[in-house]
Amino acid sequence: MNYESDLVISESDYLKIKKLISTNRSTATMELLSKLTRCEIAKDEDTPTTVVRLFKEVLYQEIATGNTRKVCIVMPWESDVIKMRVSILSPVGIALLGTSIGDTVCWPLLHGKSLLLKVVSVDLPQQNYSESIKYVY
Numbered sequence: 001m002n003y004e005s006d007l008v009i010s011e012s013d014y015l016k017i018k019k020l021i022s023t024n025r026s027t028a029t030m031e032l033l034s035k036l037t038r039c040e041i042a043k044d045e046d047t048p049t050t051v052v053r054l055f056k057e058v059l060y061q062e063i064a065t066g067n068t069r070k071v072c073i074v075m076p077w078e079s080d081v082i083k084m085r086v087s088i089l090s091p092v093g094i095a096l097l098g099t100s101i102g103d104t105v106c107w108p109l110l111h112g113k114s115l116l117l118k119v120v121s122v123d124l125p126q127q128n129y130s131e132s133i134k135y136v137y
Contacts, residue, residue, distance in 0.1 A: 006099075007040065007097075007098035008041075008042050008048065008051045008098055008100070009040070009051075009053070010041075010042055010044045010047040010051070011041055011042065011047075013053050013054045014036065014041050016054065016075070017054075020032075020075065028090075031094050032088065032089060035094055039097075050100045050101040051100050051122065052073065052096045052098060052099050052119060052122055053097075054088065054097075055074060056073070057071070057121075057122070057123045057124070058070065058071055058073065059119075059120040059122075060117045060119055060120060061117065061118045062116070063115075063118055064116065071084045071085070071086040071092070072084060072125050073086050073087075073088055073097065074086065074088065075087070075088060091107055091108050092117075095107045095117065096117070096119065099119050100119060100122075101120065101122055102118070102119065103118070103119050104116055104118045105117050
């Protein structure tokens, strides 16, 4: 399936995130809402496997250093830095959501600095996040 936007989000992720936004009016949720408006919504079964989604492991590379890191983007209450479970409301979670393998994104840091990140791979997680996936909003 071809999409008009470079950013794609699954319908189930869209619904979960919209519910989160409706209950939280932080700066991060407003940034996430802005990102959602630029995404094309795809049926879950039509969402390409190369797209960064909730509960998928994402390997990204910092362009400047070549360093790589693998994270799993999760809902805020499921984040865990030690397990590399990154909140969807974090700057890197917002930056990566909806991108695809090969895309380069800007990760905003403090004091006006940023890093360029390239999405290297998107995989099903090694851990079972089924309890998270079953949340119904």
